[in-house]
Amino acid sequence: MATPLEDVHGERFTRSSEVVFDGKIWDVRTEVFTLTEDGDPITREYVDHTGAVSIVALNDDWQILLIKQYRQPARMTMWEIPAGLLDVEGEDVQTAAARELAEEADLVAERWNVLVDFHNSPGSSSEVQRVYLARGLRPVPEEDRHQREDEEAEIEVGWFDVQDAVEAVLAGRLHSPSAVVAILATAAAQATGFDHLRPADAPFPEDPTKPENARHDITPEARQQVTSAPDRG
Template identity: 55%
Template sequence: MSDDLLVDVPRERDVVEHRLLHDGRVWDLVSDTVRLDDGDVVREYVDHPGAVAVIALDDDDRVLLLAQYRHPARHVLWEPPAGLLDVENEELVVAAARELAEEADLVAGRWWRLVEFFSSPGGSDERITVFLARDLTPVPEADRYVRGEEEADMVPVWVPLDDAVAGVMAGRLHCPTTVTGVLAAAAARATGWSGLVEVTPS
């Protein structure tokens, strides 16, 4: 199969009925009655605003990971800086820059779109865009974001990209943005970063 045929295709189906089952604090649980070729089906799923994540690499090709407790998984996971698209009409790369500053106290001089994926397409419409960030400098002390809740206890570490890839392949790292992001970064590095599209926060 040629590369131009191996592509996920957006497709809308008629939604006969849409119901809000639960109005959540961050995302909602909804039910759609969808008209398919062989009849109507009901699909319940999480209606999610979407998210961004940042693979921040320093000059030594070390990736920044943060330890964060995730209650539904009952795990402390090593994750890249990431966050919800919860600011109306905010550009994706601007949201990524905001999350990098808020969670890691860093500003990036250069940005690339690295990879994009649906986190759980059978049960959620969440779409995550992962960016590569380089030319990193610290946020001035006086301008740093005050973190709270789970973010207050985040522990940052700089990990060689090859070690992060090894952790993914050995089953030690499980966060989807970590798994997808570090493997995508390693794949991009193997081609000399030639396939990435550079973007600029406005």
């Protein structure tokens, strides 16, 4: 039987986990784990991320909305898709997507589908993103629009044909990971008439807003107590 083309969920053996840098937006966590129960310990540090959501806004002329914004770590002004952190307590992922679309693009959408889910940099960050496809667009009334600040105050908005955006990706002119993933996924979905897209409430096992997906500190001493506790069964 061929190996299924599907990522496999399931944590190995985490021996210790603790935040070593408490940042303004996200933290750095160090963990010790083993690949097998009696395997050699491996230590890794990574960005303990809140998770994010992003949106492909597609109009009736088959154009995708891109926003232009400066990114200090990359030293680049990039064309991106509307996106934001999942950092509002109690807010579900689709609601966050609708909020970000309104705040960054001044748009409201009537139809939502899941386009793609991805981990931004799984070797160095816990960040996971859900990308939605938003259609049936209308503008947010002028009096209700969000007041943008900092880098967002410079946002420029543009509408681009999907194929032109694909060509920009393949030519190396676009670098934002969410934009690259979303543009290519949109083109693939468009080729099949968007028939196979998941509904907006499709299962999201990696959903970082769920308590069961939260990272918690596990000191070596606490882990030792768990693994050495007598069987009470």
